[in-house]
Amino acid sequence: MSIEVSNLSFSYGGQPVLEDVSFTAERNELLSIIGPNGVGKTTLFRCILGLLSGYKGEILLDGINIKKLRIEEMAKLIAYIPQIHYPSFNYSVFDMVLMGTSVQVSAISAPGRKERKLVETALKRLGIYHLKDRGYTRISGGERQLVLLARALVQQAKILILDEPTSNLDFGNQVRVLTEIKSLAREGYTVIQATHNPDQTFLFSDTVMAMKDGRVLAWGTPNEIYTADLICNLYGVEVTMESLHHDKARVCIPKSIVEENHARKVCS
Amino acid sequence: MEQCKKNTLIVIGLAIFLMIAIVISFRLGRYPISTKEVLGILLSKIYPIEPFWTDRMEIVMLNIRLPRIILACLVGCCLSAAGAAYQGIFQNPMAAPDILGASAGAAFGAALAILYYGSPFMITVSAFFFSLLTVSLVYLVSKKVKGKSVLGLILAGIIVSSLFSAGTSFIKLVADPTDQLPAITYWLMGSLSGARVSDVKFAIIPMVIGLIPLLLLRWRMNVLTMGDDEAMTMGVDANKVRFIVIVCATLTTASSVSVSGMIGWVGLVIPHLTRKLVGNNYSYLMPATMLFGAIFLLMVDNVSRTLLATEIPLGILTAFIGAPFFIYLITRERETY
Numbered sequence: 001m002s003i004e005v006s007n008l009s010f011s012y013g014g015q016p017v018l019e020d021v022s023f024t025a026e027r028n029e030l031l032s033i034i035g036p037n038g039v040g041k042t043t044l045f046r047c048i049l050g051l052l053s054g055y056k057g058e059i060l061l062d063g064i065n066i067k068k069l070r071i072e073e074m075a076k077l078i079a080y081i082p083q084i085h086y087p088s089f090n091y092s093v094f095d096m097v098l099m100g101t102s103v104q105v106s107a108i109s110a111p112g113r114k115e116r117k118l119v120e121t122a123l124k125r126l127g128i129y130h131l132k133d134r135g136y137t138r139i140s141g142g143e144r145q146l147v148l149l150a151r152a153l154v155q156q157a158k159i160l161i162l163d164e165p166t167s168n169l170d171f172g173n174q175v176r177v178l179t180e181i182k183s184l185a186r187e188g189y190t191v192i193q194a195t196h197n198p199d200q201t202f203l204f205s206d207t208v209m210a211m212k213d214g215r216v217l218a219w220g221t222p223n224e225i226y227t228a229d230l231i232c233n234l235y236g237v238e239v240t241m242e243s244l245h246h247d248k249a250r251v252c253i254p255k256s257i258v259e260e261n262h263a264r265k266v267c268s
Numbered sequence: 269m270e271q272c273k274k275n276t277l278i279v280i281g282l283a284i285f286l287m288i289a290i291v292i293s294f295r296l297g298r299y300p301i302s303t304k305e306v307l308g309i310l311l312s313k314i315y316p317i318e319p320f321w322t323d324r325m326e327i328v329m330l331n332i333r334l335p336r337i338i339l340a341c342l343v344g345c346c347l348s349a350a351g352a353a354y355q356g357i358f359q360n361p362m363a364a365p366d367i368l369g370a371s372a373g374a375a376f377g378a379a380l381a382i383l384y385y386g387s388p389f390m391i392t393v394s395a396f397f398f399s400l401l402t403v404s405l406v407y408l409v410s411k412k413v414k415g416k417s418v419l420g421l422i423l424a425g426i427i428v429s430s431l432f433s434a435g436t437s438f439i440k441l442v443a444d445p446t447d448q449l450p451a452i453t454y455w456l457m458g459s460l461s462g463a464r465v466s467d468v469k470f471a472i473i474p475m476v477i478g479l480i481p482l483l484l485l486r487w488r489m490n491v492l493t494m495g496d497d498e499a500m501t502m503g504v505d506a507n508k509v510r511f512i513v514i515v516c517a518t519l520t521t522a523s524s525v526s527v528s529g530m531i532g533w534v535g536l537v538i539p540h541l542t543r544k545l546v547g548n549n550y551s552y553l554m555p556a557t558m559l560f561g562a563i564f565l566l567m568v569d570n571v572s573r574t575l576l577a578t579e580i581p582l583g584i585l586t587a588f589i590g591a592p593f594f595i596y597l598i599t600r601e602r603e604t605y
Contacts, residue, residue, distance in 0.1 A: 049501050075503025082498055088359040089493050089548040092271065099491050103503025110487035110551050133271060155502060 001062055001077060001158040001190050002026045003048070008057035010043055017043045018055070018214045025207070027158075030185040031192045032201045035211035036235055041194040044211075045161055048192075050074045061159065075103040078159040079152035084144045084168060086137060093139065093147050094119060094132040100151035115154070122150040126180060142173025149180065160184065162193040166200065178204045202226050202250045210234055226250055275552040278545060282559035286341070289563050293337050296570050299328045336463040339471070340569040341562040343460070343528045344538070346475050346520035348561025349482050351535030352542070352553060353517045356489040357510045358418050365521040365535035367422065368514065372429040372436070373402025374525040379439040379452045389466055391455070392526045396474075399522035402432055407514065417496070417507065421514075458529035458583030460569055471523040478519035479558070481512060486550035489513065493548075531565070531583050533590030538564055541593075 003025045010018040017040045025031040033041050046052040048059055050066050059066045061077050069077070079100070091099075101115035123129040126146045131139055136147060145165055152160055165181065166174040174197075182204050185191045195201050201208055202222045210217040210225065212234055218225040228241040231252050238255040294306040301309075305321040309329050312319065319326075350365035358367070366372065377398025381391040406424045413420030436456075443449045488509045491499045496506040525531075542557040565582070568589065572580045 046497070049497075051497055051500055071500055071505050072503045075501060078501070080498065080501035085495075087494055088361055089356075089543070091490070091548055095490070095547075095549050099494065100502060102487065102491050105487075107488060107509075108484040151502075 003078075003159055003190060003192070004058075004060040004063075005044075005048065006058050006060075008044070008047060008055055008059065010040075010047060010052065010055040012043070016214055018047070021057075021211075021214070021216055023209055023216065023219050025159075025190050025192055027188055027190055028185055029190055029206045030182055030204065031190075031207045031209060032205040033192065033194045033209045033211060034196070034198060034201055034234065035217075039211045040214040041211060042163065045080070045163060045192075045194065049078060049080050049161060072103050075155060075157065077157050078161060079155040079157040081145075081148045081152045081160060081162040081165060083163050083165075084141050084148070090135045090137045092132070093123070093128070093134050093136055096136045096147055097122060097150045097154055100154040103155060118154045118156075119150070122153040125153070126150050140173070142169050142176060145169065145173070145177050146180070149177070153184075158188065159190045160192070162191065164194050164196060167196060174200065198226070198231055199249070199251050203248075222250075223247065228252065271547070275546045275549075275556075279552060279556050279559065282556055282563065286559055286563050286566075289566050290337060290341070293340075293566055293570050294329055294333055296574050297328070297333060299325070301325050301329060331465070335465050335468045336460050336569070336573075337566065338468050339460050339463045339527055340566045342468075342472065342475055343524040343531065344534055344561035344563070344565025345558045346479065346524040346561075347531065347535040347565075348538040348542075348557045349479060349554065350517035350521045350524075352539035352550070352557045353482050353489060353513050354535075355539055356550060357492050357513050358422060359493050359495060360418075360422070361540070362536070364532075365517065365524075366429070366532075368406045368425040368518065369402040369429040369432060370399045370518055370521040371525050371530055372432040374399035374522060375456055375530060376402075376432040376436045376439070378455050378526070378529070379436045379443075382448055382451045382455065383439050383443055385448075388462060388464075389470070392467060392470055395526035396470075396522050398432075399525060400518065402428055403514070403518040403522070417510075454581065455529045456583075457581035458531040458586075459572070459579060459581045460528055461573070461579045463527070467527045471527045474519045474523040478516040478523070481516045482520070483554055483558075485509060485513060486554040489550045489554075490548075529581075529583065531586055533586045533594075534561060534565055537590045537593055 005024070006022045008018055008021040009016065021044060035041060043052065047055050050069070050071070053067070066074060097119045098111050098115060101111045101118060104115060105111050120129065123132055126149060128143060128146050128150065131143060136144065162181065165177050169177060178200060181191055181193065185206065205222055207220065208222050208225055209219040210230055217233065218230055228239050231237065231239045239252040240255055240258060242251045242253065244251060291303060291306055295301055295303060305325055306329065308317055308321060309326050311317055347365050351363065354363035354365065354367050355361055374395040378391050378395040380398070381394035386394060406421065406428045409424035409428060410417065410420040413424065440449060440452055443452055488504055491502055491504045492506055492509055499506040538561045539557045542553055542560050546552040546556045568585050569582060572582050572585050
């Protein structure tokens with residue numbers, strides 16, 4: 001599945017939130033959207049998911065305008081993985097994931113044997129099958145994120161939208177979750193994630209889109225666009241960019257810290 | 269799978285328990301009827317049996333105890349189902365059947381009918397229609413509220429409820445204190461003491477019409493507890509499902525309150541008790557809470573009609589039992605699965 005967003009603008013109460021946003025994402029691609037808080041990433045996602053409709057511009061899934069799709073048709077094409085949350089009622093991990101199959105059964109029936117099989121496969125694939133009877137609110141943040149990912153997989157949509165999947169996770173879980181996301185992209189999914197960590201974005205993404213004030217600041221491969229200037233422009237922090245392992249990784253370090261250390265060395 | 273089997277057994281167990289409770293309830297009362305006679309009279313309705321009981325027994329059982337038992341079961345079932353449904357679609361564990369003003373409207377309707385010396389049947393009908401009117405009003409007001417639809421509904425429910433409560437208070441103020449005021453007060457306390465066959469006939473149709481979709485849509489309610497955005501992205505039209513559930517839950521609540529008066533706590537406490545028993549999955553929660561509600565209200569009604577020489581209003585008893593239970597619920601440890 002490909003997704004094509006062209007000239008998307010959205011304003012909320014006369015205040016522009018998105019202005020002329022255009023990009024595409026293809027099959028097998030992991031696109032990361034970076035930018036400071038409140039830049040319109042969530043609004044962009046809500047538009048793409050069909051939750052907001054009063055926008056200008058077009059959103060096409062494999063060439064079909066999403067305004068022509070019904071809710072059930074949308075759910076079969078595009079799945080949403082929200083940030084880790086605390087639902088009002090505790091469900092077992094199995095039931096939680098099973099909810100993702102709802103679109104495959106009629107409104108008045110519950111998921112059956114076939115759907116339960118899908119859930120088992122998804123849980124095993126993500127290595128969380130042993131958690132199936134545990135309560136969703138009783139497992140760790142990283143596990144919870146994987147459960148939400150499993151729920152999106154059983155939905156069997158080929159485009160995945162993830163809202164900051166690694167926020168609130170420890171380092172190990174961040175790497176684990178991102179590795180899973182990356183391998184899903186390799187298996188034919190189209191993955192779009194919002195993220196906050198520039199270094200990890202560089203490591204895991206195929207393409208990166210940088211957003212500021214509701215506009216696209218830069219869009220391209222990490223190697224092309226990931227520079228000290230971009231980070232400075234996005235977040236307003238002066239950084240130096242270090243390239244590691246033959247440019248397989250790039251690390252940005254706040255200048256204030258490096259230069260202070262440098263000065264201290266000179267003094268002693 | 270283990271959990272599924274366990275929950276299925278619990279639901280079957282509750283159904284059997286309800287059957288037993290019904291048979292026992294037929295025995296209770298000032299006129300003694302033995303279990304054998306109860307079963308005999310019941311069976312004779314579907315299979316011809318030579319009567320070994322007196323005609324008087326049959327009259328007491330079928331004309332006095334039967335409508336009351338049916339109503340107790342139905343009202344308990346309906347209020348619990350409506351409570352569980354509202355908790356799910358509003359993602360709010362504190363939601364109860366009167367969250368959208370169904371009870372406040374019914375109270376106003378009943379008080380109005382009593383003020384104009386309506387017959388008992390008129391009181392029921394008036395309560396029912398004012399209940400529906402109130403919830404429709406709440407829904408219309410909420411549509412005008414900008415932003416989150418769930419919050420809008422709950423706020424509109426509070427506002428319109430208080431409006432109708434004020435109306436009820438005004439009727440009490442102008443009512444004749446010798447006969448009308450006690451009648452209104454007694455109605456508000458909730459009771460099944462006047463249960464007649466006509467009440468059953470009036471209430472059972474809207475009740476069943478409401479209960480069936482609540483049962484059928486129970487998986488969708490699970491998805492709605494995740495919030496509107498997530499439900500929509502999973503292919504569930506949150507607003508459509510919520511609307512259907514509100515219509516059905518309102519029908520069941522309005523028909524219950526109109527025949528029984530105000531019975532608090534059942535719709536809040538029974539769903540929570542059932543959640544402890546079978547978990548939050550509505551696939552099991554909905555049928556289990558319906559059965560549990562029926563059992564609970566039947567037993568409380570038995571106490572209400574047999575404990576003292578005079579009737580104790582149901583509303584009082586359910587609160588006496590409900591409040592301590594709720595204290596237990598909020599102070600005990602959280603569930604650990």
